[in-house]
Amino acid sequence: MLYSFFALLALFIITTLTRTVLLSRREKVTADFREVKVRLHEAVERLSRAIQFKTISRQDAHKIDGEEFKKMHAFLEEAFPNVHRSLSKEIINHYSLMFTWEGSNPDLKPVMLTCHLDVVPVEPGTEQDWDHPPFQGKITDEYIYGRGTMDVQSGVMAILEGAEALLEQGFSPERTIILGFGHDEEIDGEFGASEIGRVLHERGTELEFLLDEGLPVVEELIEGIKCPVALVAIAEKGYLSLELSIETEGGHSSVPQGKTSIARLGEALHRLEENPLPAKFDGLVKSTFESLCSGMPLPLRYVFANLWMFKGPLKRFLATIPATDAALRTTTATTIFESGVKENVIPTLARAVVNFRIHPNDSLESVIEHVRRVINDDAIKIEKKFGFIEPSLVSSVKNEPFQQLSRSIRQVFPEVVVAPSLMVGATDARHYSALTPNIYRFFPLRAEQSDLDRVHGTNERLSIQNYGEMIQFYARLMINAAAVNPRTSISANFKPVDEIKDERKVKAS
Ligand SMILES: [Zn+2]
Known part of the structure; x- marks a missing residue:
């Protein structure tokens, strides 16, 4: 008896420790790839000029300043001569751009890289809070300042810089590379990315993957994880607002008759918030935490590597933190409540709007069904408001595209852990969902928690060093995804001007 107890205990320890060790291993990044030569100071000047175009998306899509987009197109033509010579360019819906870099093997599905040309406006009254004016493109010793340096003209420019540098170094892809730059992502991409996606779909284009x-x-x-984490979103939450309304007998407040519409709707909302859609600790969230293992100290690693044992308590703990709770379930938030006009009149009508961000485990239909069941009051009308979106599919992390993407990230950011994740907001990516099931959302921006307020906020800025990494990342990804032999695909003879100058300095001193 005692013997079998110890045998079981030994088996248990071996199994859990083996899982801990296995999940702690990180893929080694080999340093046998050649860095893409980039003249960084010139690239920074170009980014600064791009920031100066006021390609602003305002809520009313008709208020677009088309001239600014056209000026930016002209600037890109001047800034990236090789790209414009070797890739075919299409202007989609006046202001969006698509470039096609034809690969030598037509049997391979193209890979597509996307970002957007538009930026959000600067909130009126906050202009003075910027250290440097938002559309000046100021370059300091360390940073480039301005609207679009983080979201996301830097991405457009880094992709084009990467392509330009590869062309200079004699790279030619085997797989076709498509670059897509929408012009209205900040107001849902209805005219930009959606149109690019439609054009490609009509041509029958199927992509290997899209980033x-x-x-x-x-x-x-998270506290306890010692290294930076590159979060690659493999899915995107859906969006739904429901209007709930109830009409009851009104009347004079001196003679109330039963529950008022305010009280009944209030009760329904209370039930909804008390009974959110269930949190699930599986699939996507599980793979996020398993990927994070290698960056954790041993005790935490043991817990996360053996989720089969710790899943329950861990789920309860993570649900107490709003940010992780939002990754585990469809969230419920009452955002509008309206009723009543006068203090002595019982209102007949009460209405509220509840906003849901739908987890890929749920759907529009299952959320509405849940609401109906929880409210359990036939007098309350439930109506979908316009603008709803189903959650995206969950892209695989076990396929070659995800491996290429992770490898490219680790080659440029060798110290990071790559973890699949869920995007709580929306990007242009959904407009391309008909083209491939392999859609990934990642931006090679290094961000500390405090930096995230700068996105869409004040003092948006990007470090020059990080911009260099961005260019390397996109160039590296194009090589890894589209070259016959990634190791020998670029010429070693190319010397960037920076380096020539440095050599001169060495000789002179
Ligand atoms: Zn963006």
Whole structure:
């Protein structure tokens, strides 16, 4: 008896430790790839000029300043001569751009990189809070300042810089590379990315994979994880607002008759918030935490590597933190409540709007069904408001595209852990969903938690060093995804001007 107890205990320890060790291993990044030569100071000047175009998306799509987009197109033509010579350019719906870099093997499905040309406006009254004017493109010793340096003209420019540098170094892809730059992502991409997606779909284009902007490289993601984490969103939450309304007998407040519409709707909302859609600790969230294992100290690693044992308590703990709770389930938030006009009149009508961000485990239909069941009051009308979106499919992390993407990230950011993740907001990526099931959302931006307020906020800025990494990343990804032999695909003879100057300096001193 005692013998079998110890045998079981030994088996248990061996199994859990083996899982801990296995999940702690990180793929080694070999240093046998050649860095793409980039003249960084010239690239920074070009980014600064791009920031100066006021390609602003305002809520009313008709208020677009088309001239600014056209000026930016002209600037790109001047800034990237090789790209414009070797790739075919199409202007889609006046202001969006698509480039096609034809590969030598037509049997391979193209890969597509996307970002957007538009930026959000600067909130009126905050202009003075910027250290440097938002559309000046100021370059300091360390940073480039301005609207679009983080979201996401830097991405457009880094992709084009990467392609330009590869062309200079004699790279020619075997797989076709498509670059797509929409012009209205900040107001849902209805005219930009959606149109690019439609054009490609009509041509019958099927992609190997698509990389859109997305989550960054986060410096301190969770306490206890010592290294930065590159979050690659493999799915995107859906969106739904429901209007709930109820009409009851009104009348004078001196003679109330039963529950008022306010009270009944209030009760329904209370039930909804008390009974959110269930949290699930499986699939996507599980693979996020398993990927994070290698960056954790041993005790935490043991817990996360053996989720089969710790799943329950861990789920309860993570649900107490709003940010992780939002990754585990469809969230419920009452955002509008309206009723009543006068203090002595019982209102007949009460209405509220509840906003849901739908987890890929749920759907529009299952959320509405849940609401109906929880409210359990036939007098309350439930109506879908316009603008709803189903959650995206969950892209695989076990396929070659995800491996190429992770490898490219680790080659440029060797110290990071790559973790699949869920995008809580929306990007242009959904407009391309008909072209491939392999859609990833990642942006090679290094961000500390405090930097995230700068996105869409004040003092948006990008470090020059990080911009260099961005260019390397996109160039590296194009090589890894589209070259016959990634190791020998670029010429070693190319010398960037920076380097020639440095050599001269060495000789002179
Ligand atoms: Zn963006």
